[in-house]
Amino acid sequence: MDLGESALKKMQDAKVHMKKVHTKNAFENDSLNQMSQAQFEIWSELLRDRTGMVLPIERKSFLVTSIGLRMREIGVESYDEYHKVLDSGANGELEWKYLIDRLTVHETRFFRHTASLDVVREYMNEKTVDAKTGSLTVQVWSAGCSTGEEAYTLAMTLDQQMSLRSDNCYYGIMATDISLPSIKFARKGIYSARRLQGMDANMRNQYFEQLEDGRYQVTQELRKRVCFTPMNVLVTSDNAIGKVDIVFCQNLLIYFDKGRRYQIVDALAEHLNPGGLLILGSGEILNWGHPAMKKIEYPGTLAYQRVESGNNTDHEN
Numbered sequence: 001m002d003l004g005e006s007a008l009k010k011m012q013d014a015k016v017h018m019k020k021v022h023t024k025n026a027f028e029n030d031s032l033n034q035m036s037q038a039q040f041e042i043w044s045e046l047l048r049d050r051t052g053m054v055l056p057i058e059r060k061s062f063l064v065t066s067i068g069l070r071m072r073e074i075g076v077e078s079y080d081e082y083h084k085v086l087d088s089g090a091n092g093e094l095e096w097k098y099l100i101d102r103l104t105v106h107e108t109r110f111f112r113h114t115a116s117l118d119v120v121r122e123y124m125n126e127k128t129v130d131a132k133t134g135s136l137t138v139q140v141w142s143a144g145c146s147t148g149e150e151a152y153t154l155a156m157t158l159d160q161q162m163s164l165r166s167d168n169c170y171y172g173i174m175a176t177d178i179s180l181p182s183i184k185f186a187r188k189g190i191y192s193a194r195r196l197q198g199m200d201a202n203m204r205n206q207y208f209e210q211l212e213d214g215r216y217q218v219t220q221e222l223r224k225r226v227c228f229t230p231m232n233v234l235v236t237s238d239n240a241i242g243k244v245d246i247v248f249c250q251n252l253l254i255y256f257d258k259g260r261r262y263q264i265v266d267a268l269a270e271h272l273n274p275g276g277l278l279i280l281g282s283g284e285i286l287n288w289g290h291p292a293m294k295k296i297e298y299p300g301t302l303a304y305q306r307v308e309s310g311n312n313t314d315h316e317n
């Protein structure tokens with residue numbers, strides 16, 4: 001069963017459940033500002049099923065606000081009615097994409113975690129040319145890339161490092177996120193001056209062009225290096241990522257429970273070439289171990305290196 005079918009089944013099950021709840025008057029006063037405990041459980045379960053994200057009861061007001069805003073935008077007046085919209089074939093699938101976008105946190109910024117980028121730089125310094133091709137190739141995957149700042153940061157970092165070498169160099173970045181609007185935004189590569197604040201002026205001048213309205217666009221040359229694709233990180237086995245040299249996944253795992261975190265990180269590790277790096281957000285997973293992965297000791301980071309090509313998982317916990 002793929003994610004769509006599984007989610008559809010959940011929604012059907014949820015509808016049955018909702019009907020039962022209905023009879024218990026849980027849907028009385030079904031206004032946008034009121035969400036009963038039963039309704040909260042249904043919606044958070046749907047979200048968990050669709051994205052794997054866990055929404056604790058403390059975040060109920062966030063859920064109510066986010067769903068409510070979307071319902072107002074499309075003129076829907078009750079949770080029950082909105083549920084029907086989400087359950088309405090292709091339109092429902094599209095609506096889910098917009099809702100998921102509202103329910104996920106997209107906070108990000110350029111050069112967000114300096115120490116992790118230092119790990120990338122060090123890797124680049126040590127990387128040797130391929131004996132067969134005589135060139136240096138680096139493929140990177142930014143998983144949970146939000147609106148693109150992380151992926152373009154990686155592109156700038158690699159570009160800088162490669163410019164220091166006399167070898168024939170090539171790099172490419174795959175950047176994925178479950179949020180379609182974020183991916184669309186990222187593809188354009190247009191950011192307000194505020195979002196570039198704090199960036200080294202030389203970097204900004206080299207990799208951005210100022211538009212007439214004062215915003216900045218990532219140069220076409222850099223944009224060509226980054227391929228943005230909508231993708232759920234929970235469904236990585238049959239995706240088109242293939243093998244890469246660096247997987248960069250930060251500030252994403254925090255939204256999942258422990259079991260899902262292991263599941264995600266195990267899957268990410270399988271996409272690495274031997275010698276490749278998995279760079280996570282510091283403290284985002286505890287006691288994770290994998291027989292093919294060795295922890296890299298670099299202050300303030302959580303990074304692993306693939307030491308062999310097998311796909312055997314064996315957690316330490």
Ligand SMILES: C[S@@+](CC[C@H](N)C(=O)[O-])C[C@H]1O[C@@H](n2cnc3c(N)ncnc32)[C@H](O)[C@@H]1O
Nearest residue numbers: 051104107108144146177178179232233250251
């Ligand atoms: C807080 S942002 C982190 C962005 C960036 N990695 C950074 O560290 O600055 C988390 C991103 O994860 C995405 N996300 C959440 N669940 C996801 C899933 N199941 N698959 C892929 N992306 C997901 C969200 O849409 C959001 O853009």
